[in-house]
Amino acid sequence: MEIYRGLNKYKFRILVVLLLTFGNALGELFLPKLMSLVIDKGVAYGDTQYILRVGLLMIVVVILTVTCRASAAYHSSKTTMAFSRDLRYKLFKKINYLSFDDVEHFSISSLITRTTDDVNQVEQMVLMALRPLIRGPLMFIGGLIMALSTNLKLSVILPITIPFIAVGLYIILKMGLPYFPILQKRLDKINELFRRRLTGLRVIRAFSRDDLEEEIFDNANEKYREMATKVNKLLINMRPLLTIILNLALVLVMYFGAKLIDIRELGVGELMAYIQYITQVLTAMIMMSFLLNLIPRTLASMDRISEVLDYNRTKTGGKEKLNDEIYEIRGENISFGYPDAHRKVLNNISFDVKKGETLGIIGGTGSGKTTLLRLILQFYEPGYGELFVNGKDIRNINNYYMREEISYVPQDLFFFSKSIRNNMKYAKKDASDSEINKSLDYAKTRDFLGEDALCDNMTRGGVNFSGGQRQRLSIARALTRDASVYIFDDSFSALDYKTDYELRMSLKDFISNKIVIIVAQRVATILNADKILVLEDGEVAGYGTHEDLMKNNEVYREIAISQGQDYEE
Ligand SMILES: Nc1ncnc2c1ncn2[C@@H]1O[C@H](COP(=O)(O)OP(=O)(O)O)[C@@H](O)[C@H]1O
Ligand SMILES: [Mg+2]
Structure with a gap:
């Protein structure tokens, strides 16, 4: 041990x-x-x-x-x-x-x-x-x-x-003897409740459930006291x-x-x-x-x-290096279910995206979009089917080489409580100020950031910015990194249509020679993608360009129409 x-x-x-x-x-x-x-x-x-x-x-x-x-x-x-x-x-x-x-x-x-x-x-x-x-x-x-x-x-x-x-x-x-492990478990419980209380602060407040939380905490606290008293009584009587x-x-x-x-x-x-x-x-x-x-x-x-x-951690990936930038990602009949759940979240997914292309992924919440990205990021391995990167099975590729080539904007935005400069440097350690400023420009952050905002602080993980502003900062961070694959998970959802449009136009220059994967709920966001993968309940409901899908795909057309626009450009 x-x-x-x-x-x-x-x-x-x-x-x-x-x-x-x-x-x-x-x-x-x-x-x-x-x-x-x-x-x-x-x-x-x-x-x-x-x-x-x-x-x-x-x-x-x-x-x-x-x-x-x-x-x-x-x-x-x-x-x-x-x-x-x-x-x-x-x-x-x-x-x-x-x-x-x-x-x-x-x-x-x-x-x-x-x-x-x-x-x-x-x-x-x-x-x-x-x-x-x-x-x-x-x-x-x-x-x-x-x-x-x-x-x-x-x-x-x-x-x-x-x-x-x-x-x-x-x-x-x-x-x-038997009391001690129980004592420790109860302490765990108290810590867990504290964490929940603090991370869930807004929800708890919004629904005025402070009293409920108090009761639950009180309960756990009392249980801990009870056990601790028992143990100490024993020791004291001794x-x-x-x-x-x-x-x-x-x-x-x-x-x-x-x-x-x-x-x-x-x-x-x-x-x-x-x-x-x-x-x-x-x-x-x-x-x-x-x-x-x-x-x-x-x-x-x-x-x-x-x-x-001594925990045998779940390993993903293998030993193979990527000797080149990533020029192709291809999925063949991928199926996947999360380890603890029996339900499959992805079923028989196939797609293909090459250097210089943009793959759009659209589908309702829970359709498996984020999950598919997690497979590409090697957070999990596909259960069945193959995911090829540059023709190699992703299960054999080393994490490090894989992630070096990818820049990712996660759906849950997270920042460190540091200056904007330091947050941007998280994507590229030695990024110069001019590089950072360039990606801040590309990400259309200037309407809320001044010209010299690099020293501005992101208080407590960025609460001093709105949802849409944080999305753009998160995009700027991803753009700071030199990668061959850029992945955006629902990164435009909080933007108004105009900013969404401007941002996409600006990204066009930036990522012309890369692989881009954009997950979106809005048809407008992925309109110009080379290919669009339509997911529904973990299955492929359509795959093609916007024009193809509008003509031939019922699901896609419904999404587009429900968003109230007839996207004929
Ligand atoms: N870590 C997880 N463990 C178990 N199930 C998960 C996990 N993350 C997501 N899921 C489930 O997988 C399904 C697809 O989720 P997700 O890929 O996040 O969908 P989307 O991004 O399209 O909204 C959902 O039903 C969700 O409940
Ligand atoms: Mg998602």
Whole structure:
């Protein structure tokens, strides 16, 4: 799994942390022993020399222990932060290359939670647990050995107390385990609702459904609280319970220890050391159980991260290069259905468009126009039939080479909240100002943009422009790119007839030697196309020039007449 492979890089640093922690534990185990010597051999006999010598040794041990501890903490934080940085980067990279279906498979908000919350969870766990996970078992076993070697008789207390704590811990863990994945899912839900609320703001407001949204959110929020409370209750109850057991154990130790001192089988110093050892053993147990408690939670997060990192993303395209610009796109009996739906969206579509030609696609909403474009853009692969680009099967052509040759105006307009210049440069990284200005001219943006508008900002993705203005800006962006295929998906719909006409006339010069595909709902927009593909419910209802179709095609004629014009030019 990718997530563990990420740790590989830090093998050496982790080893250093392990060694330092080991040193730290040894020191802590050694100190009570030294103290008992000071009391039983030094204080008891008034041997000042001895006290000074062992005291000095204790200071050295303390300094070493503290140094080990501090550097272990330092290195483990450093490693953890580097690890989680890598993890976020890997996630981002992976998500960057997911196909549209893959993103829908996870849902956007879940992908966000996974990159932020889940990574934090793992980060916290590694940060908190890296040292205690080693220290815990070491202190547990070391403490036991030291306790046993200090006094065997007193150690009958151990088999009495340890099982108590173990059983208590087991029950608590068993109860807590199933809650953690649920907790995370409910958090996802809250994120999802937030996103919906914010992206759907206008619709929600327009229909005054704020109260409905509030109710739904309230519900999800309450469910999360409920689960989180359950989990925390469990964790909180655990603490006093364990403290009580720990203190009872200490009472027992002191009681029996006092008796042993009475019959001179135990020194006072030894009893003091013993109390420290048994405290170390029991706190190590408690500490480990807290960590164990975190582990399922972390594992749930790690699973969710791994699901993304190890996801077998849907690949489109193959390895072949396009050695030339695109000079022909030809579809032969293409059929296609979206992965999750059983219904076919495209059925038996054939068309052909060559360099210098314009293909118009017309049809009602939902007839499959956008879907056909998505196949050409390699967002999806055709289910049946063939789509040839320069005579090559599109399934074999590499994404990169394909998309380099295409400039696309999507139906849903999207801009970045940057200057117009930067938005235009998205189509061509090194576009000069004069190039950008040229495409802004071609796209007829000047009636709302001044001559030097390049620095103007597109606030929040372009809300400061109207629908028709954004369409023209989106067209300008597409024109900024040097491509051999220009695709316009319903990019003229929000323009008035006059602007639509002017824009088409202006585009004529620009794209004379390219392949142009224009999707439109208005006959006027594609009137002059070399070929027009009429789609109806995913099937070809007509294919030919405007004149042919007007003469011979019922569907097309109806569309034209319904738009109230008799297009005889
Ligand atoms: N991502 C998708 N997943 C599933 N079905 C989709 C998806 N996108 C579009 N569809 C369906 O495919 C059909 C054609 O849609 P589309 O190509 O967008 O039509 P058009 O662009 O002609 O309006 C519609 O019935 C729509 O519901
Ligand atoms: Mg569409």
